[in-house]
Amino acid sequence: MGKQQRSIGNQYQFRLEGFEEEEEMAVEKNVRNIDPTLDDGFAPVSQEVFQSIDADAEKAGGAWEEPEEYVGSIGRTMFDTPSSKDNSLTVLLPRESMEKAPSQSLVRIKSRDGRSYLGVVIEGPFAEPDGIRGDSPIVVTTTVKGGIFMPKFHGRVQVEILGEEDESGMLVPPRFRPLPNSPVFALNSCETANVLKLEGDIRLGLAVGHENLEVRIPSDRKSVLPRHVGILGTTGGGKSTTVSGLIYSLQKAGIATVLIDTEGEYTMINEQTTDRTMIAALDRRGLKPDGVQNTHIYHLVGRETTNPGHHPKTSFCIKFDKLSPYLVMELLELNEPQETRYLKAYDITRRVLQDLRISPQAGEDPSRFFELDEMEEGYPQMTLEQIYDIITACAQIIDKAEDGIEFHSKEFRNRKDDVIAAIKRAINADSSKKSEGSLPGVVSSWRALQGKIGRIRRLKIFDNPDAKPLNYRDLTRPGQVSIIDLSDTDSPRINNLVIAEILRGIQEQQDRNYVEAEKAGRQPNRTIVVIEEAHEFLSAERIKQMPVLFQQVARIARRGRKRWLGLVFVTQLPQHLPDEVLGLINNFILHKIADAGVINRLKRSVSGIDESLWSRLPGLAPGQAIVSMAGMTRPLLVAIDPTPCKLRMVD
Ligand SMILES: Nc1ncnc2c1ncn2[C@@H]1O[C@H](COP(=O)(O)OP(=O)(O)OP(=O)(O)O)[C@@H](O)[C@H]1O
């Protein structure tokens, strides 16, 4: 108001709703020009009247002054209406304060009953004309005619109550509602970061709607990252940028990161970005291009990596004895008759290995051979070659063609007679059945099984002497970034098997690391496994086909929380992730998702995000994301930092 308020008469303040300065002046002039001789039915107001009003005003305490408790406030709470909701209230702002309460900003409400509340702007600020409805015909009509009638206006925001501040400043659940007409104050960035618990050594980006509010997460708190992260969003939303930036920070924080790179997109993150727009975006935030340190590329033996020039680079094989026989059966998609035969062959192979002292060997401690959980891993030292040999031999026995038996595995091939004798003993060991009868018949089923095993055998990724298995001690070393490049496998099933094996191996190593750290009295190693294209690994369909695989992952996820092993699932198809998987995740970075059906599903799994934030998800720009992390007071819309490192373009 201020200067625009025209004084008419003495100190008598008279305000004309909805008129701009010139119009007001014109009216004022007219008032002064009233000719007292004109008989229009109105007599001019006499000076005495004004003087008496002034005297009354003086008696009542003089000109109006803002009460002390309102000084510095940006607005006031409004009365409730029938549409009011618990935990949410309307705050009105004078025109000049509207910019002080942007979306997502925090406010303190000092209720007139003495209580203090903190709240967050979840809707608005909306501009509403003073004293008239924004959609009234006069406003609409004059607006379309060129805005000749431009009323004064004020702001309205909807505030969600975060809690009541007790004497110590702690937020507690509110028991009451702030009273109407209570002053509302804006929090500054520093206070806001404190209240929202945005502290930590890993910077994700800047909160949208705030001047310069950094959103950070702690890399050292067990209650955050080891409770697993989902990075979801449609193609082009910014997931890979977020992932690579996160890995950069995790490495700096001394966390061991293992990245399952199904597309070979991250094999150059050791270099700094050369993308011009990314460099410009980094510059705008005062950040610099930089490569990730301590990267190590691993690829399956016999397969390529997308960055063959990278050092160090190591090929690896999978140890067959680390795979649960049940997982192998899932992988091979065996039907029931084949499963029966596979389990029988597995049992025979185990007995033959024991019988011939191949495993355990003479003098070896046998205890670990008897405490096996076959849902988790296989029999020590059993190879795919051996079980293939046994399956072939069984087929020959059923086919009454024992003479044709040939062995390929290096443990069996030079002791053919011994092995055949051991096979027979193994068959007969099952004394409840007749000697021949304990081996399931039907040669075609045996041959089909042989064919399926033969197929994965030809991949030459199991027990290949040209490569070592992954060294999980290296993978969990602080600050090491292991990029597992699976881009050259062409088989989601093989990838799944490798991922399952890596998770199992890391979990086992992390258990060991934990014990060692406890003994040495130091902090446990922190490890994060990032799984790109997680929908390939853990889709609803896949989980149905491979329940053992999922059980393993779920077990690791649960144990991971205790052992500081965090999983990060990245996918552009969150709709394929079943509720069981979403249920394992407590932290979400949600990039743009346009599909309403997908958003509705996520709403059921991701708690704490209010409707107004959800409604922004379909319209997010690349790099923007709703971030909901364990430990944060509430989710926030964040402009994620551009990545400093180089991503390979994949199509
Ligand atoms: N945080 C960011 N800051 C600036 N630009 C970004 C950011 N994130 C993404 N972009 C822009 O969006 C583009 C796509 O991002 P990105 O490749 O990370 O998406 P994506 O979700 O991984 O996509 P896809 O599903 O295809 O793998 C980037 O090339 C970049 O131009």
Ligand SMILES: [Mg+2]
């Ligand atoms: Mg990507």
